[in-house]
Amino acid sequence: MLSSLLSSFFFLLALQSGVAMAAPDLLECDQFYLATNSSDRCQTTDCMCRVRPGPRPVNPQLIEEFDRRYSVYFPSAVHEMTSVQSSAAQDYLGELHELYPSARATVIAYTDACGSTSYNTELARRRLQTAIDELDGLFRVTHTLIHPEASQLCPLPEARRVDIIVHTERRLTTTIDKIPADVYLIDASGSMWPEWRRWTDVINASYKPGSRIYVSMTSGCRRNQRINDVSPGGGTEIWYAYWRVLDWMQPGETLAIISDFQSDIPLTRSEHSIISAKVAERGINVIVVRP
Amino acid sequence: MKNKILTATVMATLLGVYSAGVYQFSLSEIEAREVLQSSMERPALSEDNRESDKRRILDVVQVREFITVDSNLPVPGADCELNVEESETTEEQINEDLSTCFDAIQPTK
Numbered sequence: 001m002l003s004s005l006l007s008s009f010f011f012l013l014a015l016q017s018g019v020a021m022a023a024p025d026l027l028e029c030d031q032f033y034l035a036t037n038s039s040d041r042c043q044t045t046d047c048m049c050r051v052r053p054g055p056r057p058v059n060p061q062l063i064e065e066f067d068r069r070y071s072v073y074f075p076s077a078v079h080e081m082t083s084v085q086s087s088a089a090q091d092y093l094g095e096l097h098e099l100y101p102s103a104r105a106t107v108i109a110y111t112d113a114c115g116s117t118s119y120n121t122e123l124a125r126r127r128l129q130t131a132i133d134e135l136d137g138l139f140r141v142t143h144t145l146i147h148p149e150a151s152q153l154c155p156l157p158e159a160r161r162v163d164i165i166v167h168t169e170r171r172l173t174t175t176i177d178k179i180p181a182d183v184y185l186i187d188a189s190g191s192m193w194p195e196w197r198r199w200t201d202v203i204n205a206s207y208k209p210g211s212r213i214y215v216s217m218t219s220g221c222r223r224n225q226r227i228n229d230v231s232p233g234g235g236t237e238i239w240y241a242y243w244r245v246l247d248w249m250q251p252g253e254t255l256a257i258i259s260d261f262q263s264d265i266p267l268t269r270s271e272h273s274i275i276s277a278k279v280a281e282r283g284i285n286v287i288v289v290r291p
Numbered sequence: 292m293k294n295k296i297l298t299a300t301v302m303a304t305l306l307g308v309y310s311a312g313v314y315q316f317s318l319s320e321i322e323a324r325e326v327l328q329s330s331m332e333r334p335a336l337s338e339d340n341r342e343s344d345k346r347r348i349l350d351v352v353q354v355r356e357f358i359t360v361d362s363n364l365p366v367p368g369a370d371c372e373l374n375v376e377e378s379e380t381t382e383e384q385i386n387e388d389l390s391t392c393f394d395a396i397q398p399t400k
Binding site for chain 2: 104142143145167170171172174175178179198239254257261262263266267272273275276278279280284285286287288289290291
């Protein structure tokens with residue numbers, strides 16, 4: 001008898017759940033726009049796809065097609081290049097110089113988090129100067145940046161380095177080149193990139209090694225796709241992607257967003273404040289690039 | 292015999308709970324249908340009434356502050372914004388903006 005009672009109970013419970021599921025409008029109608037299920041508006045998960053940069057052509061002919069970022073790695077607490085490193089740098093950068101003699105360069109120096117902040121700042125400055133000296137007679141260095149303690153990890157060999165970035169003449173590409181972000185979120189909606197030439201500025205940019213790149217699209221991209229294979233299209237859902245990507249970032253990381261932010265559905269004041277509060281709460285640095 | 296009575300009682304109770312649940316979930320649907328039905332039977336509103344309704348709705352919207360921002364800018368949470376116009380922005384301008392930007396992000400370094 002007990003088993004028949006239990007089975008009846010569970011049968012009725014299941015029926016009850018079925019009724020609840022059949023009335024989703026009752027459950028969702030009052031929800032906040034950003035918190036609603038993005039599948040209503042986007043075929044992609046969370047209105048974005050994580051992509052990979054490149055690939056570069058096998059036989060590059062133009063400066064845009066080259067890997068324009070040259071990284072030099074140092075042992076712990078060292079700021080000078082070995083003769084082998086110096087020679088290799090001269091060979092690679094010399095090749096770029098022959099192709100585009102009037103190009104300008106940016107140098108970014110990093111350290112890991114071993115030692116005090118003041119020591120790492122000074123070490124980054126010395127590494128920066130080493131790279132600037134190396135470029136003497138090749139490229140004019142128009143911008144420098146020191147990024148001590150780029151990561152909070154110690155030891156972290158990949159953070160003990162200098163990046164020398166040779167720029168093209170395209171402004172957007174140059175701007176992205178110069179931002180050492182941990183995450184790049186690129187609005188790939190159709191209205192944002194009416195000309196293919198402008199989108200190639202994004203494709204040709206040199207992204208910080210080890211960074212994560214996401215394209216915000218309602219459809220037409222897939223996870224781990226090469227950015228060269230992405231064709232911009234669809235509506236703008238950059239706000240949802242921005243709000244969501246913050247969940248996947250660590251405190252202190254930098255997010256660079258490339259977008260015009262002209263979404264079909266404007267943000268309300270409360271959504272504006274909620275995003276600001278989330279950024280502050282998670283301790284993320286946000287840099288916006290508006291083409 | 293006792294068992295049969297008990298089973299019947301419990302079954303009746305569960306059926307009652309279930310019926311109440313279904314009724315609760317269907318209530319708003321029933322109400323919505325009634326409202327729709329009554330509005331179909333009602334004669335069309337005059338121009339003045341429609342205007343008056345519109346004003347009342349807008350008043351409610353304003354009171355509840357469902358006002359969208361004129362523009363989405365400035366971007367919420369952004370430490371700095373860089374405008375990159377291909378024809379108008381010089382590299383010096385970009386450099387200056389970037390320096391300001393990184394000063395804002397790394398004030399202690």
